[in-house]
Amino acid sequence: MEDYHGMWAELGLDLERHDEFLAGLGPAYQEIYLNQESRPKGMEYFDFVTSEVHGLRIKELLELKKKGHKIVGTFCVYVPEEIVMAVGGVWVGVCGGAQFSIPDAETVLPRNLCPLIKSAFGFMEAKTSPYYRVPDLFVGETTCDGKKKTWEIFENYVPFYTMEIPNSKDYMGKRLWLEEVIKFKEKMEMESGISITPERLEEGIRAMNRKRKAMARFFDLRKADPPPVSGKDALLVSQIAYYDDPERFTTKVNVLCDELEKKVQKGMGVVKKGTPRIMISGCPFALPFWKIHHIVESAGAAVVVCDESCVGTRYFSNMVDEGLPTLEDKLKAIAERYLKINCSCFTPNEERIEEIARYVKDFKVDGVILFTLQFCLTYSIEGVRVQEALKGMGIPVMEIETDYGEQDIGQLQTRIEAFMEQIS
């Protein structure tokens, strides 16, 4: 790997603390990822990307910046990537997945707050990640209370734009959301100096649909018994979707899928046939948060076959209609597609419960882990009714609420083992 300290210094990073953070990642990755058996060869690309997460990708983004492309840091799958692409910009998901930066956040933000938000804030505030130094603009959204109010503080540090997400998907909610998508388009035009033509937007729509189709194809292959890829590896691919070059990522996912298809035809998988199949459903797992998948899949006792979260099905579900005649039609289609995402911040959100039930059937799920990041109220409360629905289907359910720390690992291991026994 190149020595990126010069680049990091120019970005104004706290080099010492940043080194400290990276030093922890290597060994963790070895233990969690590289020690796996029967890994598809196609995962090598994603290992490489992860090893260069603060290096080569940042270098690429800086080179794009120099050429005038706008880098947009985002915190939510509702922010339409097509629109960023249409001005030649780059959409980069910057939710935080590391415990490392949380103490820094807690010098400003309340402790009782989602670790994903604290982690992002801490990296930004303490300058310990290049992803909070490179973007020209950060785009937040009013999904949950934690994010909605944290952006009011975040925006005092960096250029920030907030999209309003309605609380409901009813008539007024749809109108408000369409307005927000149009306003975001205007914001991106203003930021970039580039006018979004129907052609530019169509290109973005098709590029995003290609990426989504690749991810949908990838998840489809996990339906096999045994699955040809581990849940941990699938999670990693889903996490990298958020910040890798879209076209290159799409290509590499398809290459991986070609390999996985052959494995599935030969009945080759990463675990024995009949290994308990788990779906993890709820809050997202931002890079590099791998704790739960690692515990579940250790000792080969179970395999995660589906992730119903922003870093999973909610990322790629549904395409945007292609080839619509006017710019307005395309923007409407974008607004429609994004509003189909079934985040628990909406009320009602029955479609998510139906979606989960469908995934249980399609992925032949034996047990569901309802995962909530600590202090996330929308997913924990919605989990009450999701659990009811799953119990009604006779599906074993386990609830996990946790943060990014390591204190509860032993306890989680015990509980998860017991859950696996219950399933078997």
Add this chain to the structure above:
Amino acid sequence: MEDYHGMWAELGLDLERHDEFLAGLGPAYQEIYLNQESRPKGMEYFDFVTSEVHGLRIKELLELKKKGHKIVGTFCVYVPEEIVMAVGGVWVGVCGGAQFSIPDAETVLPRNLCPLIKSAFGFMEAKTSPYYRVPDLFVGETTCDGKKKTWEIFENYVPFYTMEIPNSKDYMGKRLWLEEVIKFKEKMEMESGISITPERLEEGIRAMNRKRKAMARFFDLRKADPPPVSGKDALLVSQIAYYDDPERFTTKVNVLCDELEKKVQKGMGVVKKGTPRIMISGCPFALPFWKIHHIVESAGAAVVVCDESCVGTRYFSNMVDEGLPTLEDKLKAIAERYLKINCSCFTPNEERIEEIARYVKDFKVDGVILFTLQFCLTYSIEGVRVQEALKGMGIPVMEIETDYGEQDIGQLQTRIEAFMEQIS
């Protein structure tokens, strides 16, 4: 007091547990309220109302129900009481203020959730309060994540209607809110079978304005040094505003104010002149939650002179324009007035920070307690910037985050004493 067990039995209450709850209230009220010195005579009415909280008021509501008046249980100051009045209905605030019902709630809801929501849910679920048996309809709102998602469960138990509160007060937010107010009007017409005429609505507007003016007059009198009424007594009056008969309440508050005005003219107060003056700002104190005011005002070390919360200034700030020509104008005026409430669920919410700064000056506040109910993210995160602003004004600030339990009372006493010393 009459024996209400027959009435409670007819309401389907769990009589034994309900008795258990009431048995705790009496001694608490004696210690916290009746032991105060120099109480205005006008507080006797409010003592009486509190002593009959589950008795006479419930009896009154049941008699109104028999005559066809609709009883509407509400959880938020955004629900327009004028509209309920305009169909001859009665608006009753039913947020929970007691620890007693929380264990019941925790058999269904997640533990990490605002005590106000858990308390209300627990009383409803376990049938230990008549306020969740009497209403014909409950009206919730999408203010915070906790409430927004809890209503999805609440509505499986009782008739429920949810109003959507926008995340912003911008153009689309105003339109959405006006739509919601109109929809609520239609809902109340449907529920009651009564058509809301301009005259009926004007009556409601004027009745509510009278109640608000009485409360504003009451709070104005707290600006005196020394204040003629304790913060605890002011809190009680603010709490009773939520469920007493509006006209009677308005009359009794004005009678109390007549007495307080005389006291102020004579320089008579409940504490010595120059006693540290505290404002408590943030989350509401639902009946019978008195913990913080009691600790602050014990030993006469300080007096609460202003409450910036839903059970305080946010309840009565701003009138609705009277005498507008059409029904549509009146509904618009109602929507406008309610949208001025500066709840932290809005982003941005700069007006609240400005409002707090104004109260600090007007009420000659020496120190501010920023009060957050446990797990309330909007107030705790907004508190970061409120604190910044107050520090900029040189005003001492203390943050309290707590639930309804008693475990932290000693710790709070220590911290509050230290804060008082810091102020003096």
